[in-house]
Every structure is written in C-alpha cells, then in structure tokens.
Amino acid sequence: MNTLSYGLLSMxxxxxxxxxxxxxxxxxxxxxxxxQIYPLLASLExxxxxxxxxxxxxxxxxxxxYSLTDKGKQALREWLQxxxxxxxxxxxxxxxxxxxxxxDPDGASRLFAERLEYYRRKLxxxxxxxxxxxxxxxxxxxxxxxxxxxxxxxxxxxLEKALRTARLNIEWTEWxxxxxxxxx
Amino acid sequence: MNTLSYGLLSMxxxxxxxxxxxxxxxxxxxxxxxxQIYPLLASLExxxxxxxxxxxxxxxxxxxxYSLTDKGKQALREWLQxxxxxxxxxxxxxxxxxxxxxxDPDGASRLFAERLEYYRRKLxxxxxxxxxxxxxxxxxxxxxxxxxxxxxxxxxxxLEKALRTARLNIEWTEWxxxxxxxxx
DNA sequence: GCGCTCATGTAAAAAGTTACATGATTTC
DNA sequence: GAAATCATGTAACTTTTTACATGAGCGC
Numbered sequence: 001m002n003t004l005s006y007g008l009l010s011m012x013x014x015x016x017x018x019x020x021x022x023x024x025x026x027x028x029x030x031x032x033x034x035x036q037i038y039p040l041l042a043s044l045e046x047x048x049x050x051x052x053x054x055x056x057x058x059x060x061x062x063x064x065x066y067s068l069t070d071k072g073k074q075a076l077r078e079w080l081q082x083x084x085x086x087x088x089x090x091x092x093x094x095x096x097x098x099x100x101x102x103x104d105p106d107g108a109s110r111l112f113a114e115r116l117e118y119y120r121r122k123l124x125x126x127x128x129x130x131x132x133x134x135x136x137x138x139x140x141x142x143x144x145x146x147x148x149x150x151x152x153x154x155x156x157x158x159l160e161k162a163l164r165t166a167r168l169n170i171e172w173t174e175w176x177x178x179x180x181x182x183x184x
Numbered sequence: 185m186n187t188l189s190y191g192l193l194s195m196x197x198x199x200x201x202x203x204x205x206x207x208x209x210x211x212x213x214x215x216x217x218x219x220q221i222y223p224l225l226a227s228l229e230x231x232x233x234x235x236x237x238x239x240x241x242x243x244x245x246x247x248x249x250y251s252l253t254d255k256g257k258q259a260l261r262e263w264l265q266x267x268x269x270x271x272x273x274x275x276x277x278x279x280x281x282x283x284x285x286x287x288d289p290d291g292a293s294r295l296f297a298e299r300l301e302y303y304r305r306k307l308x309x310x311x312x313x314x315x316x317x318x319x320x321x322x323x324x325x326x327x328x329x330x331x332x333x334x335x336x337x338x339x340x341x342x343l344e345k346a347l348r349t350a351r352l353n354i355e356w357t358e359w360x361x362x363x364x365x366x367x368x
Numbered sequence: 369g370c371g372c373t374c375a376t377g378t379a380a381a382a383a384g385t386t387a388c389a390t391g392a393t394t395t396c
Numbered sequence: 397g398a399a400a401t402c403a404t405g406t407a408a409c410t411t412t413t414t415a416c417a418t419g420a421g422c423g424c
Binding site: 002003004031032033035036059060061 | 382383384385386387390391392393394
C-alpha cells in the first residue's frame with residue numbers, strides 16, 4: 001500500500017469511479033499515468049480494498065466501475081490517523097531560473113510567458129470546476145462551504161487552495177516578466 | 185541528460201559546489217537524495233560537463249568541489265532554449281482531504297495544524313535566506329532586484345516565489361482550520 | 369553515549385514514464 | 397483524413413527512494 005493506492009481509495013470515498021476517471025482525478029495533487037493506475041487497481045481488488053462492476057456502454061468502450069469495500073473504508077480511517085508526508089514539487093522552470101543569466105531577456109521572457117499561459121489555463125480550469133460543483137449542488141449555491149461532515153468538504157477546501165495558488169502564480173509570473181522587461 | 189542533471193549544471197553556473205551542497209540546494213524545486221546525485225555527478229564528470237577538485241578539510245571530511253566546463257556551459261545555453269516542462273506537485277495531505285469526512289474535526293485539525301507548522305518553518309527558512317543574501321551582498325541591501333545579467337537575478341525571483349507561496353499556504357491552512365473549527 | 373551535520377559512495381527496491389497494443393466515436 | 401476522448405491493459409525503461417557502508421566532530 002503506497003501513497004497513490006491510498007489516494008485512489010480516498011477518491012473512491014466520494015463516489016464510484018472507473019480507472020480512467022481516477023487517472024484524471026489524481027492529476028492535480030498526485031499525477032499518475034493510466035499504466036500506473038490500472039495495475040494498482042487490480043491489486044487493490046485482489047486484496048479486497050475495492051470491488052468493481054462491469055458497466056457496458058453504447059458508443060463508448062465498456063468500463064469497470066470501482067467502489068470501496070468495508071476493508072477499504074477501514075484502511076482509509078487508519079491512514080487518516082497518520083500524519084501526512086511533506087509535499088514535493090518538481091519544477092524545471094525553477095531549475096532554469098538558476099542560470100537565467102546564460103540567456104538574454106528575450107529568451108527569459110519566452111520561458112516565463114509560456115509558464116504564465118500554463119498558470120492561466122489552470123486558473124480557468126479550476127474556475128470552471130468551481131462553477132460546475134455549484135451548479136450540480138455539490139457546493140452550496142451561495143458560495144459558502146459545505147458542512148464538515150459532507151463528502152464535499154474536502155473538495156471545497158482543495159479547490160480553494162488550487163484557485164488561490166493559481167492566482168498567486170499568475171501574479172508572481174507577471175511580476176517576474178515586468179522585472180525582465182525593465183532590464184531591456 | 186535528464187532534468188536533474190541539467191539542474192545540477194544550472195546550480196553550478198552560480199558557483200562551485202560539492203555533491204553534498206548540491207543535494208541541499210536541489211531540495212526546494214527538485215528534491216533528490218545524495219544517492220541519486222553522486223552517481224549523476226560522476227557521469228557528468230565522465231562526459232566532461234563538469235570537473236572537480238579534491239579539497240582537503242581539517243575537522244570535516246574531504247570533499248570534491250565541482251565546477252562547469254565549457255561543454256557544461258554550452259549544454260545549459262541549449263537547455264534554456266527549450267520550453268520548461270510543466271511543474272509536478274505531489275501532496276499526501278491533498279489526497280487525505282478527499283476523505284476528510286472519514287475522520288472527525290479533531291483528527292482533521294491535527295492534520296492541518298501539522299501542515300501549518302511545516303509551512304511556517306518554510307517561511308522562516310526563506311526569510312532567513314533572504315536576509316543572508318542581502319547581508320552577503322548577493323542582493324542589493326535596499327531590497328530591490330539584482331540586475332537581470334547578474335547571476336543572482338534568478339535566485340531573487342525564486343526566493344520571491346518561495347516567500348509568496350509560503351505566506352499563501354499559511355493563510356489557506358489557517359482559513360481551512362477555521363472552517364473545521366466552526367463545525368465543532 | 370546519542371543523534372545531528374558533513375561527506376561520499378553502492379545496491380536493491382519501489383515508483384513513475386514511455387512505448388506497445390486495440391478500438392469506437394466525435395470534432396476539426 | 398487526423399487528432400482527441402474514452403477505455404483498458406502489459407512491457408520496458410528511467411527515476412527516485414531506501415538501505416547498506418564508513419567515519420570524524422559537535423552539542424546535549
């Protein structure tokens with residue numbers, strides 16, 4: 001049982017999902033490719049943390065929809081008692097920043113401008129998710145937080161973090177681009 | 185040549201460092217253990233991207249101090265022309281948030297309070313680094329940015345990001361703790 | 369005395385990515 | 397006609413972590 005395995009169980013605590021759904025859902029905080037998730041789900045099923053149902057679809061390939069077993073729910077409760085490991089970030093742009101003086105202001109601007117677009121795309125996606133949650137009744141329509149004991153409380157808190165982080169990253173990148181432009 | 189290898193070259197563009205120094209320096213944006221860095225440095229040396237000098241120390245073990253070769257500098261310039269890969273963050277606490285309703289407000293508070301301490305320690309460390317840079321003349325004493333063509337420009341921009349991010353994370357965690365406390 | 373920092377390395381295991389494999393439907 | 401999305405899986409490879417290995421000096 002590694003962190004990603006627990007992460008899959010954690011997402012299944014909200015609703016049932018296919019492996020493909022889980023692959024999409026893990027991206028923001030624990031990115032994983034489908035080739036890592038499918039074997040993990042198979043082993044979680046063998047160990048009886050999850051079970052699945054075959055769901056036949058017309059116009060789409062059939063899928064396996066996974067849900068938590070009682071053993072899976074118990075494993076989640078025990079995992080929550082343990083302190084969370086420190087977060088890890090790996091960012092190539094930050095490594096490039098250490099040798100930024102090896103390029104010129106134009107080259108540096110290009111790097112940061114690409115990153116700015118990435119952060120803006122992220123913000124737009126998070127804002128769309130936020131709207132969708134409110135429209136679908138997962139979050140209260142007035143913008144307030146769902147109650148703590150609702151299964152959506154965690155999503156609300158996470159989405160708020162994602163929104164704040166995306167906005168900060170946009171501001172920081174714009175600030176850095178202005179500094180670079182001033183030197184031209 | 186993988187990303188970490190370029191990252192090591194990038195850090196060596198600022199000054200000469202031992203493998204141990206580089207291991208410490210990579211932590212904020214590309215964490216790596218010494219067991220990953222030492223073999224990488226050996227192969228960078230074999231391929232003539234870096235060279236090293238044995239430095240004997242009294243009261244400390246001897247060390248190998250690495251510096252860039254011309255080939256290493258050229259590799260950095262070419263790497264800077266390529267766009268930077270998207271950043272990756274993996275955070276166990278965010279995975280735990282998805283099943284937060286499997287614990288009680290006390291359990292949730294404990295998780296977030298531990299994380300708050302982590303973010304506060306980070307902020308204190310970044311603030312200390314900022315002071316140190318100003319005292320040692322790497323950054324202007326008045327708090328302004330070093331010029332773009334100075335080798336410290338990148339460090340200044342990175343440190344600013346680290347400071348802003350740490351402050352945002354502290355605010356978000358305090359906000360989440362208040363939400364949890366309200367439900368008690 | 370015990371654990372921490374500095375300092376370097378190797379070996380084995382785990383985690384994660386890329387490539388191989390298939391196939392229908394939809395959108396440009 | 398080409399590319400993207402949905403959908404699942406395996407094999408090979410790379411990257412990263414953990415464990416093994418050594419050793420001096422420092423602070424509590």
